[in-house]
Amino acid sequence: MNVRDSEHMIAELNAKEPYELTEELGDADLIIINTCSVREKPVSKLFSEIGVFNKYKKESAKIGVTGCTASHLGKEIIKRAPAVDFVLGARNISKITKVLEEKHAVEIDINHDDSSYAFGEYRTNPFKSMVNISMGCDKSCTYCIVPATRGDEVSIPSDLIVSEIAKAVKTGAKEVMLLGQNVNNYGKHFTANDEKLNFTGLLQKISKIEGLERIRFTSPHPLHMDDEFLEEFANNPKICKQIHVPLQSGSTSLLKAMRRGYSKEWFLNRCEKIRKLCPEATISTDIIVGFPGESEEDFEDTMDVLEKVRFEQLFSFKYSPRPHTAAAEFEEQIPNEIAGARLTKLQARHTEILDEVMDAQMGRVHKVYFDELKAGGKVSGRSDDGKLFFVEGSEELLGEIVPVKVTKVSRGALEGVVCN
Ligand code: 5AD
Ligand code: SF4
Numbered sequence: 001m002n003v004r005d006s007e008h009m010i011a012e013l014n015a016k017e018p019y020e021l022t023e024e025l026g027d028a029d030l031i032i033i034n035t036c037s038v039r040e041k042p043v044s045k046l047f048s049e050i051g052v053f054n055k056y057k058k059e060s061a062k063i064g065v066t067g068c069t070a071s072h073l074g075k076e077i078i079k080r081a082p083a084v085d086f087v088l089g090a091r092n093i094s095k096i097t098k099v100l101e102e103k104h105a106v107e108i109d110i111n112h113d114d115s116s117y118a119f120g121e122y123r124t125n126p127f128k129s130m131v132n133i134s135m136g137c138d139k140s141c142t143y144c145i146v147p148a149t150r151g152d153e154v155s156i157p158s159d160l161i162v163s164e165i166a167k168a169v170k171t172g173a174k175e176v177m178l179l180g181q182n183v184n185n186y187g188k189h190f191t192a193n194d195e196k197l198n199f200t201g202l203l204q205k206i207s208k209i210e211g212l213e214r215i216r217f218t219s220p221h222p223l224h225m226d227d228e229f230l231e232e233f234a235n236n237p238k239i240c241k242q243i244h245v246p247l248q249s250g251s252t253s254l255l256k257a258m259r260r261g262y263s264k265e266w267f268l269n270r271c272e273k274i275r276k277l278c279p280e281a282t283i284s285t286d287i288i289v290g291f292p293g294e295s296e297e298d299f300e301d302t303m304d305v306l307e308k309v310r311f312e313q314l315f316s317f318k319y320s321p322r323p324h325t326a327a328a329e330f331e332e333q334i335p336n337e338i339a340g341a342r343l344t345k346l347q348a349r350h351t352e353i354l355d356e357v358m359d360a361q362m363g364r365v366h367k368v369y370f371d372e373l374k375a376g377g378k379v380s381g382r383s384d385d386g387k388l389f390f391v392e393g394s395e396e397l398l399g400e401i402v403p404v405k406v407t408k409v410s411r412g413a414l415e416g417v418v419c420n
Contacts (some may be wrong), residue, residue, distance in 0.1 A: 290339025
């Protein structure tokens with residue numbers, strides 16, 4: 001989401017006057033720090049980064065802080081770091097050219113509605129595109145700061161989504177990543193029109209775009225994984241067979257305390273359904289350990305779900321208390337050592353599972369979409385099910401979808417040869 005927000009800001013700036021990205025801090029006229037506030041660590045990093053940028057930047061260069069931390073700290077940022085010229089919340093990025101002209105502007109309105117705003121064109125990678133389908137979140141998970149920083153959920157009109165994707169396809173993208181906090185809740189909160197499309201309908205509409213070959217999306221919510229959606233996922237040939245199903249915890253009572261709206265059984269049932277309808281699909285997840293009140297038994301429930309589903313990819317975090325969240329006030333916060341030990345155990349078991357999954361890939365053939373030149377005469381890309389591939393090759397492979405046979409496996413990536 002933040003990567004796409006950054007692209008939107010670059011596009012808006014460029015539409016006004018030409019900007020160029022630079023790796024040299026001393027060359028920059030504008031430094032934007034686009035922040036995340038989901039966990040505490042990046043927030044503390046922000047202020048040390050501002051200090052470094054301020055020390056080495058050109059005197060005339062401006063510093064802007066944008067994104068979720070900007071939303072929740074607002075003018076506090078300028079108070080703590082007067083070197084900052086403007087603060088722009090996650091929901092306000094269309095105002096980037098406006099705040100540039102004001103001294104110490106702070107725009108953090110979480111009700112600001114950008115849902116029908118057509119941003120300019122800028123993409124980091126011409127072969128892949130990211131397109132927002134909704135903004136904000138209508139849930140209130142008790143650990144999560146996002147509803148406070150990105151505001152209420154709004155679905156973006158489907159015609160705007162289609163025209164964004166069509167533009168990207170015209171300039172070489174065969175793949176789109178649809179973005180939203182809860183993509184499969186699409187269609188519940190249109191503001192400006194009377195559309196009646198849900199996420200399945202949107203996927204069907206997008207599939208008709210000529211030249212678009214691959215559709216990915218992130219993140220769906222397990223609660224909204226109804227049969228209609230899972231059948232569309234399994235049967236629509238343009239939809240990549242990789243799905244993120246964020247578990248958070250395997251314990252039904254903890255899921256309740258997290259206000260996730262589903263039980264362990266519902267989660268397992270949805271994953272079984274995915275495996276049944278689409279055995280080739282990879283399933284990834286997010287897990288939080290050390291949520292307030294998590295007992296050994298609760299944690300064992302999480303381990304049990306890992307064992308049953310065997311997620312190919314796991315993003316796991318120690319619970320981090322956040323401002324504006326209910327769980328930060330819960331009693332029974334878990335000591336850091338216990339949460340740390342649980343995280344280590346979870347990750348160690350996942351690593352074993354991943355090694356088995358990747359070892360089984362040896363000799364298999366995947367269709368890989370190549371999108372990046374790498375050092376040492378290599379090109380990288382992703383298989384339909386989301387695995388990272390490296391093969392020997394050059395520009396002629398970029399933008400192509402070709403069959404590749406796996407010749408070497410490792411935990412993070414596969415190597416292979418093109419087999420025509
Ligand atoms: N502490 C730890 N992890 C969190 N996440 C969200 N809020 C917190 C928090 N307070 C994790 C969730 C979410 C992912 C993006 O970040 O697992 O799915
Ligand atoms: Fe946060 Fe829950 Fe909304 Fe996801 S669904 S953004 S975890 S509140």
